[in-house]
Amino acid sequence: MPSAAVLQMEIERSLAARFPAALSPAPQTLGEAAATGVTAVDTLLQGGLPVGAVSELIGAESSGRTSLALAFVASRTAEGRVCAWVDTNDAFDPESAAGSGVDLNQLLWVRCRSTPCSQSSRDVPQAERRRSQSLPWTLLDQALRATDLLLHAGGFAAVVLDLATTAQEHGNRIPAATWWRFRQAAGSTHCSLVVLGRSAYAQSSAAIVLECVARQARASGGTILSSLQYDVTLKRDRSACISPRPIPARRPAASTWTTQPGWTQRTRRA
């Protein structure tokens, strides 16, 4: 009675012309990572956010998701790469981005609009148009379509899909097939897709899920907001199931990092 290994070898040999290694699992390799620019988070992630994969930054308002995403985009644009920011609720602040170090020349900002543009309004009947205008899904639909186009266009080092203000029930309605499509497109175009949201939407398609929580606010003199401190927890890491890294590192469960308003930095320089 041949063993299972022998049987597997015989089957694979007979199918080798059509399917190489038909019964062997595909080898998994450690993917490339890009530093976020925040040392504590990079230490937590052992390098940074994965390239060619979907990363999610989740949390409530004022939890530091946007600051972390801007720090990541700043580090990518500083390398001469171009990035895109898909702004579902038109909440992106260019001044904050510039203050975080983002080269705005290298950033494509897509601002979804709350009313359908002229092209689509010609084709849809009035009742349908009125109904679609009242739904937030229109914004989300624009954002998803824009993200899909950007991921498939290629050449963008990072695409940020900003769903941070989108209601959780609307984010949960995004089909899993959409996230799967994004994951495949990001992998093929070597692009880091960063999703900001209130909770994790991408499910199994996400390589990294970071939960951000506001920890502490500090003031100087009782009149100036001087810093906000955040906790970052790694909720999901798909690469954790792969074989250990060549140099094992002790990974912290969570990290803490701090942001400061622009006026305190200017004061320090002066």
Next chain:
Amino acid sequence: MNFELYACVHAAELPAQALLRLRPELRAQPVVVLEGPAAQQAVCALNQRARQRGAVPGMARLDVESLPEMKLLWRSVQAETVARSILLECVSQFSPRIDDALGDACWDEGRQAGQATACAFVLDIQGTERLFGAPEQLAQRLRSCLSAAGFHVSIAVSANFHTARLVAAHRGGIRVIATGQEAAMLAGLPLTALGRDADLAEILAHWGIRNLGELAALPEAELVTRFGAKARAWSALAQGRAAHLFRPIQPALRLEEFCAFETPVAQMDSLLFTAARMIDCLAQRAESRALALATITARMRLEDGSWHQRAIRPALPSLDRRFLLKLVQMELGAHPPQAAVTSLLLQAEPGQSRQMQLGLFAPQMPEPSRLDITLARLKSIVGEDRVGSPVLEDTHRADSFHMLGFVADRAGAGQRPQNGSVQAPGAPERQSHRLSLRRMRPPRPVNVLLHADRPVAFHDRKQSFKITAAYGPWNSSGCWWSAATWESGPEPHGSAAWNSVEWDVLATSPDGAPCACLLSHHPQSNVWHLEAFYD
């Protein structure tokens, strides 16, 4: 030894050819082109199939309509002008010295009714044998080139300018006339080839002279005695020895294509079907000069008499027909004409196609042509003014910026001065990170509860927030020295003056979640707004 050699290209029935050039599906049908006022419309040009059906130039419209399966088109002077420039451009590939045969004074004098609808150019092809081969080969290549451009022409090659011109006008196909054989080749041509001098034709007809061969046989001195000095020129023309002062013209590169529709076109697909053929021709013409298309402007004449104009500008000049057509499609899809289109004019500006050496370790950048299409698609989804790179305004007014078109400049990446960035590329990692805002656009009006002039709670339409700490007030104002009006609200409004008092507050929502936000108070209107969340 004769050092002259000319090739004449003659395009007959130009009104018909200009209209059929972009519509090859009509070439298999009998087509006539009409001109004149509505009550006196007559045929000015027709194709061979229409001629076989019995149509002739000058036939009235009613007579033409009685012929079976006849396709009627209306003369378009603009289409003929464009066709003529294209024809000139095509022949200029074979010789830099080109003379307009119909612009010749002698030719103008004798232009016949049928010939006014023709177009002819004479090329000085002396010395082009090494480039294009023998005159027969050159003529074949010339005709192939013009056939690809949609023209049906006759070509004659001769050492005598006028012989080439007359033979091309009255003999079809390709004729190469050997030196010394000019008179023999011209002998069979009718006297009308010399012009429309009715008196001459009548007198010569009385004499029994019916073609150029018989005219050439007449003694020149006797002719001059009876008809004057111009008879000397007729005799020289008939004998194939008339001299000509060659006046080369300089064809200007005008990349234009025009198409007038028989019926107004309302469907975008039909319009793009024609536009595709026109773009193809434009790209082909630009390519023949080692150029690419930098911009394409589509001018559409609408049914109501107005004009609709849209332009596309690829990031890089391109010759990719499908890419350019896609851009035109996206542009017209985003800005469709408001009425049916009666004619379409495409004007292109040439540009140098850029070649760039890519670096092995250079960062990946979007492919320019693909990025153009992506941007056009994004604009069709979210709007024209909602896609691009933000540029900060030089002001302290909150949320002041404008959008610029996004350009992924591979060469300029890392070399341009950074727009707004505080940290230069390559600088050591910053130790402190900037606190970021998430703007509310437009700012959300809120009701604020004050205690000792400090906010302690605020309420928007959905929920109430209890303020745990408030930092401020921070006064901000501007443009009050020059503006006549004050902003009524918090939104940026041109150069209007603004005045606001800002508070950074830490608040707690009813479900206990903490948040940091920016509140603003406008003293003029006494309104509070939730400007942004710190995130």
